[in-house]
Amino acid sequence: MSRVEELENEIKGLENRKLELLKQLELEKQKTAIDYPFAKCDDCWSIDVDGKVVAERWIGTTYNKHRFKLGNMFQTKKAAEKERDRRILLTRFRQFRDKCNRDFNPVDSNVEYYILFDYDENKLWITWTCIHDNFTPFGYFKNKEDAQHAIELFGDEIKRLWVEK
Template sequence: MEDKKQDVKSLEELLKAADEFRKWAVDFGNKLSKVLPDIEIPEEKEDTWEMKCPYEHGDTHYCIQPNGSVFADCWEGIESDNRYFSQGNVFPTEEAAELEAKRRNLLTRFRAFRDECNGDWKPDFTINSNKYFIEKRRGKIVVDYIWTVNSFILFGYFKNHEDAKRAIELFGDEIEELFVDCEAQ
């Protein structure tokens, strides 16, 4: 009988403690709900960079048409100006625009040749096999290879050494002219 009274007393004390804790939690929640709206949470700053436009209203600049021809334009800061600029299609000089148009044309033709040579093959840098690329070394454009590191090569990778050599034969002079020895930047 004594144990039963002790158990009832312990249960009553536990219920009393639980009730006090509930009251404290409700009180704390009420206080917190009053102060939360006044707390300003700083916005997280994104680690970004925004490209700044160097052109002002009335500045002359040059753009490349879809057919590759270059035209002069006057900066007005309108949507079409901003679209051309955000796509890297606004240049300070006619020479720079013409150089870029030729580069884009060469890169397009080169990619088509490379992709035709490679077929379905894509470089896999988790596999230790040669991936061939073109570089300039000691004054000459040559074929080199890499196994496991993607160096983000401008002209991409070839599956076969012979195809990379053929690319130099077909496009080497243009690569020299447009990417190595060019003056307009």
């Protein structure tokens, strides 16, 4: 093979590598891209450190963008209040679940109980998993009775904050 052919082959290899890198770059951009739903000077709402919902004005500052990226900037007061209430409920729920479970580790278990919503019957119910884990925002319980007690304690709030539109 001549030196010219070697260089042409190397260029082809570099062109192919460039295409691969461009695809990877596009994927990385898609993974990290955030579209901000606000125009300059739009009214928006955030959750303050004490849980109060605060009126803001979108200016597009780094501060605004960071708050949005962290899930703390909303288009309506109602959306901000709902998210605040969800966070509070999740904290209370996790504390209850962890207290019930104590040293239980779902990863080490064959059976876990979890809560799901049945839209046909319009109710929360408990099911279990033994083959694969499902994604559940409320986690898993070691005992079915504890999961049932969680529904009794938190069921109405779960429906209001996660199910109802």
